[in-house]
Structure formats: structure tokens, C-alpha cells
Amino acid sequence: MRSIFLPKSLLAAALGGVVVLAGFGTQNASADQTSMVSTVAATSDDAAEARFLEMASLFSQSCAPHAFNGVAAVASASVADTTATEPPPVSTLPVLVGPVPLTVTEKCVAQRYQLRISKAFSGKDTATYEEMRDKLTSLNYPAARIYRMPDFAGQPVARLDVRVGAEHLALEVTDINNGVMVEAFGAPEGVRVTKVWLERRLDRPQS
Numbered sequence: 001m002r003s004i005f006l007p008k009s010l011l012a013a014a015l016g017g018v019v020v021l022a023g024f025g026t027q028n029a030s031a032d033q034t035s036m037v038s039t040v041a042a043t044s045d046d047a048a049e050a051r052f053l054e055m056a057s058l059f060s061q062s063c064a065p066h067a068f069n070g071v072a073a074v075a076s077a078s079v080a081d082t083t084a085t086e087p088p089p090v091s092t093l094p095v096l097v098g099p100v101p102l103t104v105t106e107k108c109v110a111q112r113y114q115l116r117i118s119k120a121f122s123g124k125d126t127a128t129y130e131e132m133r134d135k136l137t138s139l140n141y142p143a144a145r146i147y148r149m150p151d152f153a154g155q156p157v158a159r160l161d162v163r164v165g166a167e168h169l170a171l172e173v174t175d176i177n178n179g180v181m182v183e184a185f186g187a188p189e190g191v192r193v194t195k196v197w198l199e200r201r202l203d204r205p206q207s
Helices: 008-062 104-121 129-138
Strands: 146-152 155-161 169-176 179-186
Touching: 008 104, 104 129, 104 169, 104 179, 129 146, 129 155, 129 169
Parallel strands: none
Antiparallel strands: 146 155, 155 169, 169 179
């Protein structure tokens, strides 16, 4: 059989085409992997939101006016007083707004969240915000609803946006000794929970 010899220029062009095609294959594979990771993350976020909404619906149903008696006594001392709080008149601070009052049903739901979170953190020291966030996500609070706040006395603080529909309920979780303090407040519609100014308590409860 006669051997076929290609000129060097043609051989280089042919090999170059193979390299280029291989490069396109690598790029396409990388793009596919990135797309797959994004899809998995989006699916995970959707699943977390669905679990949270299911929990929120159960709490709301259990706190509906027809589901219990004596609703006036539902609010606990740990629910923030939203009637007498005004944002500080300091122009150098970021624009903040005051909290809005919670309804009787929202105060009841707040108690459900507070008890659940406090119990889960009881006896645990969450030294960092990341540890607090991970624990909250394990309790079916989506990461997209958790916001980092400035530390208080060196301890991590997070806020949870648990509003559903036209509700106003939000939570602030502060690490304390071997546990957390969970305060409820009303976030105005269309305002991020991080933009609501709360009067910081001077005396923190001890575990």
C-alpha cells in the first residue's frame, strides 16, 4: 500500500482543527456542568421554600381565630413591642424604618417559631454566623430568607423574613450563652427585614 504524505502546512492545519474541536468540546462540557450545578441549586432552593411554606401554613392554620380561644393572651413577652418604637433621628445612619404592629394571629405564629428555634438551639453555642445560618436552614428556613446582621456583644445575629403574602412577621435571632434569643417584629410591606430598626434590649436573657 502506498503511504500518503501530507505537506507540513496541511498536517498542521488538520491537527489544529482537532485541537480546536477538542477545545470546543471542553468548553461545552464545562458549560453543561455549570448549567447542571445551577439547576441543582435552583431545585434545592425551591424545595427549601416549599418546606417552609408548608410549615408556615400549618402554623397559620393552628393560630387562626377559630382554632383557639383567648387570643388576647397569645403574645409573649419576647415578642417585640411595635407600638412605641420609632427609628433614631440620626442622619448619618442608613435609612431605616420602624416596625409595624403584628396581628393577633401573627403573634401566635411568632410564638410557634420562637419555641421551635429556641428549642433547637438550646444547649448549643453558635460561635459564628455561618453556624447559626446552617442550623436555621436545617430547620427548614430557606437560606434566601436568612440575613446577617451586625454582631451584638461579639455574638452572631441573624434575621429571618418569614412573611407570607401580606403578612409582616419577621424574626431576629441572637446567640446567647448556650442558646439563642428570638424576637419577633413586624416588617413593613416592601421593606427588607434588615432595614427595620429595633430598639436593642439592655438585659439579655441568660440560659
